[in-house]
Amino acid sequence: MTRTVFFISDSTGITAETLGSSLLSQFEQQKFEHVIVPYVDSIEKAQAAVEKIDRVAKESGEQPIIFDTLVNADIRAVIATSSGFIIDVLAHFLGQLETALGQKPSSTVGRVKNADRDARYKNRIDAVNFALDNDDGARINRYDQAQVILIGVSRSGKTPTCLYLALQTGVFVANYPLTEEDLEERRLPRPLAEYRDRLYGLTIEPERLSAIRSERRPNSPYASLRRCEDEVRDAEALFSRFGIPYIDTTHASVEEIATRILVETGLRGQRSQ
Amino acid sequence: MTRTVFFISDSTGITAETLGSSLLSQFEQQKFEHVIVPYVDSIEKAQAAVEKIDRVAKESGEQPIIFDTLVNADIRAVIATSSGFIIDVLAHFLGQLETALGQKPSSTVGRVKNADRDARYKNRIDAVNFALDNDDGARINRYDQAQVILIGVSRSGKTPTCLYLALQTGVFVANYPLTEEDLEERRLPRPLAEYRDRLYGLTIEPERLSAIRSERRPNSPYASLRRCEDEVRDAEALFSRFGIPYIDTTHASVEEIATRILVETGLRGQRSQ
Structure with missing residues (x-):
C-alpha cells in the first residue's frame, strides 16, 4: 500500500524534501507517493493544502505524512488542523538551537536575503x-x-x-x-x-x-x-x-x-x- | 563571534547541510563557519571528527554545533562523546515515523540503492x-x-x-x-x-x-x-x-x-x- 507524503514549505520545499526522502529511505518495505506543496505563504494556500491532505486521507483510508518546514506560526496552525501525521521539521530544532546559541530565531518567511x-x-x-x-x-x-x-x-x-x-x-x-x-x-x-x-x-x-x-x-x-x-x-x-x-x-x-x-x-x- | 557548525554524515552530507543551513538562517545576527565531514562510516573516522570538534571548541572557546545524520548507532555514540552541541537529525524523526508507519526503520548506512x-x-x-x-x-x-x-x-x-x-x-x-x-x-x-x-x-x-x-x-x-x-x-x-x-x-x-x-x-x- 502506497502512503502519501506531503512536503509543505513557504519556499521551494527543497529542504523538506531532502530531509524527508532521506528519512523515508529508511523504511524500505513501504512505497511512498511524494506531493510537494511549495510557496504556502498565506492562510488561503494553507487551507487549500489541508483540503488536499484530507481528501487523500479519505480516499486512501491511510493517514498521510506531512513534512512541514513552515516558519510562520499562523500558517502552521492551519496545517495542524489537517488529518495528516505532521512532522514539524523546524520547530523541534529551532528550540534546540535557541538553547545552544542563546538567541531567539527570527521568523522570516522563506530564506533570508543578504x-x-x-x-x-x-x-x-x-x-x-x-x-x-x-x-x-x-x-x-x-x-x-x-x-x-x-x-x-x-x-x-x-x-x-x-x-x-x-x-x-x-x-x-x-x-x-x-x-x-x-x-x-x-x-x-x-x-x-x-x-x-x-x-x-x-x-x-x-x-x-x-x-x-x-x-x-x-x-x-x-x-x-x-x-x-x-x-x-x-x-x-x-x-x-x-x-x-x-x-x-x-x-x-x-x-x-x-x-x-x-x-x-x-x-x-x-x-x- | 563566528560559531563553527559541523555537518557529519555517513554519506555526502547534503541532507545535513540543507536542513542545517535552513535552520541557521533563522539566526540572523550570528555568523557561522560551516565544516562538512562526509563519509564518516567507521569508528576511526568518527574519532577523527571528534578530535577536530574538540580542537575547535578549545581554540574558539565556544561550543561547536553539530548536525548529525549518521544512521549507525555505534558511530553516533562516538560523535556523542565530543564537546559539541549535537543536533541528531534522524533519530528524532525516525521515532516519529516509526509510530506513523507502524514499521521499524532499517539501519542501512548511507542511501539505499535499488x-x-x-x-x-x-x-x-x-x-x-x-x-x-x-x-x-x-x-x-x-x-x-x-x-x-x-x-x-x-x-x-x-x-x-x-x-x-x-x-x-x-x-x-x-x-x-x-x-x-x-x-x-x-x-x-x-x-x-x-x-x-x-x-x-x-x-x-x-x-x-x-x-x-x-x-x-x-x-x-x-x-x-x-x-x-x-x-x-x-x-x-x-x-x-x-x-x-x-x-x-x-x-x-x-x-x-x-x-x-x-x-x-x-x-x-x-x-x-
Whole structure:
C-alpha cells in the first residue's frame, strides 16, 4: 500500500524534501507517493493544502505524512488542523538551537536575503558559466582560473559532475576529454601539463562505458567494448603514471563523486557562511 | 563571534547541510563557519571528527554545533562523546515515523540503492545531456521530447535553470534564445510554433541584464542598456501576445525559478518515489 507524503514549505520545499526522502529511505518495505506543496505563504494556500491532505486521507483510508518546514506560526496552525501525521521539521530544532546559541530565531518567511548570500549565488552562476565554457576542452585558455580540472575518457561522467559542483558549491571546474591520441602518447596532454596539481581523474568500468556510448552511437567503433577497454586501461595508466587522484564513477552518483572530489582536493573541508 | 557548525554524515552530507543551513538562517545576527565531514562510516573516522570538534571548541572557546545524520548507532555514540552541541537529525524523526508507519526503520548506512532509484538517477543524467544538447537552440529537432521549453533573451537565466531542473528533478527541458530578429518579427519563432503549450518565458530587469551582459562583452552594443530595454520589452510583449506564462528572474535563485516552473506547469505537483 502506497502512503502519501506531503512536503509543505513557504519556499521551494527543497529542504523538506531532502530531509524527508532521506528519512523515508529508511523504511524500505513501504512505497511512498511524494506531493510537494511549495510557496504556502498565506492562510488561503494553507487551507487549500489541508483540503488536499484530507481528501487523500479519505480516499486512501491511510493517514498521510506531512513534512512541514513552515516558519510562520499562523500558517502552521492551519496545517495542524489537517488529518495528516505532521512532522514539524523546524520547530523541534529551532528550540534546540535557541538553547545552544542563546538567541531567539527570527521568523522570516522563506530564506533570508543578504549581500553575502547574493555574492555566493553569483559565484554559483559564474561557476556554471565557467563549466560550460570549459566543457570538453572547448576553451582551454581559461584553465588558469579552474580550481579543479576533471579528466577522463569520453562519457566517463565529467560534464554532469562539473555542472553539479558548479551549481551546488560554486567551485570553478573545467573538464578535458582524454582522446585516443592523448592516450597513445602516454603523456599529459599539452594544455594540462602546467596544471598537474589541479587534475582529478574519472574512470568507469568498460562494460558500463560501452553501454552509455551505445545509447549515443549504437554499433559504432566508439561504443565497442574493445575500444572502451583500451581507453579505460590507458587512462588509468596515465593517472597512475602522473600521480593523478581518480575515482570510479560506475556505481557513484554525481553527488557522491562531487563530495569525494571536494573532500580529497580540500575544497570542501571548510567554507564560511 | 563566528560559531563553527559541523555537518557529519555517513554519506555526502547534503541532507545535513540543507536542513542545517535552513535552520541557521533563522539566526540572523550570528555568523557561522560551516565544516562538512562526509563519509564518516567507521569508528576511526568518527574519532577523527571528534578530535577536530574538540580542537575547535578549545581554540574558539565556544561550543561547536553539530548536525548529525549518521544512521549507525555505534558511530553516533562516538560523535556523542565530543564537546559539541549535537543536533541528531534522524533519530528524532525516525521515532516519529516509526509510530506513523507502524514499521521499524532499517539501519542501512548511507542511501539505499535499488532499481527504482537507479532508473531515476539515469533519468536525471539523461535530462542533463538533453539540456546540453538543446541549449541555446543548438539542436532544435528534439523539441518533441522536451517537457518544457524555456524562452527568453540572451542571458535571462535559461541555461542555469535548465541544468538545475535536469540535475535535480530529471525533467527534460530545452531552451531557445529569442534573438533580435525573432523579436522584430513579433511572432513565435518557427521551431517553437507547434510546441506553444510547452513554452515558459523568462524575463529580467533591463538594468540587471545589461550588467550581466557587460561582464561577458564590456561596452558592446549587445550589453547596452538601450538594447536590453528593447529586447526585454519585446520579449514580454511576445509572451503576452501568445499567452506564454513567464517569470522575472532578476531577484530569484535557480531553485526558486525551477520550483515555480514545476508548480505552474504541473510537473512537480506529484511524483512517485
